[in-house]
Amino acid sequence: MTSDALTSTIEACRTLIETRFPGESRGAAAVLLADGSILTGTSPDFLNASVDLCHEAEPYCAAFRLDQKIVASVCLHRMEEGHFIVLSPCGVCRERLAGHGPDVQVAVADPADATQVRWITLREALPHYWLTALPEEVPEWVS
Numbered sequence: 001m002t003s004d005a006l007t008s009t010i011e012a013c014r015t016l017i018e019t020r021f022p023g024e025s026r027g028a029a030a031v032l033l034a035d036g037s038i039l040t041g042t043s044p045d046f047l048n049a050s051v052d053l054c055h056e057a058e059p060y061c062a063a064f065r066l067d068q069k070i071v072a073s074v075c076l077h078r079m080e081e082g083h084f085i086v087l088s089p090c091g092v093c094r095e096r097l098a099g100h101g102p103d104v105q106v107a108v109a110d111p112a113d114a115t116q117v118r119w120i121t122l123r124e125a126l127p128h129y130w131l132t133a134l135p136e137e138v139p140e141w142v143s
């Protein structure tokens with residue numbers, strides 16, 4: 001994957017927020033697939049907040065529907081002031097990504113500036129992934 005593809009993935013995420021939620025403080029996610037295409041997604045406002053989804057859920061499920069490997073994932077949230085902050089994948093989403101292998105690129109906030117994306121591998125985001133105790137289950141995680 002190229003840095004242009006990663007930049008395009010971030011831009012697709014921002015574009016979804018800007019077009020679907022103009023002026024609102026909202027978030028969305030985007031993933032880059034192995035075939036080079038980009039999927040975006042966002043969570044509805046469910047009446048019962050206990051059933052809310054991560055913004056990543058929609059593109060993660062779509063990747064499975066399309067039988068495509070996810071190679072990068074980003075989630076952004078536009079703040080009231082209009083700037084976008086980077087939200088790293090939550091623990092559940094890291095688990096959802098694990099089947100795509102340890103080399104998936106995940107966007108995390110730069111420690112010095114949360115508006116800047118820093119790309120790290122899923123292995124870096126999950127340094128002690130639980131399933132490595134069963135190496136036959138996840139050979140790509142232990143090699």
Ligand SMILES: [Zn+2]
Pocket residue numbers: 054055056089090091092093094
């Ligand atoms: Zn999540």
